[in-house]
Amino acid sequence: ELKVEQNPLFLSMQEGKNYTIYCNYSTTSDRLYWYRQDPGKSLESLFVLLSNGAVKQEGRLMASLDTKARLSTLHITAAVHDLSATYFCAVGYNNAGNMLTFGGGTRLMVKP
């Protein structure tokens, strides 16, 4: 059974600081996704990582994938309050489809 673990589960940080969220998964997969969810809202797609060594950046967020270590990271640079949200990583599995197994989420709070 595929397991996906994120850490930390909760992160409180000051504006302007850097931090990294980690996503470990238990079974080989070459499809990893990062989503953002605001309270009471749906999930917004941030990044899709499809190969070992993939790195993608959008604004203050950068995601990377190491399939050998079964690890993805989401790095936050110079955090701003607008980044406050819950971030989920999800791993695709099963060749017959792309069912996603989600991590437990990292609740990020950026303080002014």
Add this chain to the structure above:
Amino acid sequence: NAGVMQNPRHLVRRRGQEARLRCSPMKGHSHVYWYRQLPEEGLKFMVYLQKENIIDESGMPKERFSAEFPKEGPSILRIQQVVRGDSAAYFCASSPATTDTQYFGPGTRLTVL
């Protein structure tokens, strides 16, 4: 291009009633996934459908839950004889192909009294 649409957004049912949740995928998307999110938790896969076919329902409880995606019309997730433990947010996602990014709808928040 309208996004994934779900209705109703909020649904209140009493124990023993039926809940019917609808999902219209994005235009051009033929793959639909249903997920359930309990409070303060990640999403859990329930069922994967293509038009007129259930491809994988391994995440769906064997009893009381069913899903369909007819040739015409939205995908439906149906929960019979709801219990309090069914209270959750139910999200539908669609994609144009198997390995493409899934786009999520706004969710239906089901409350069972």
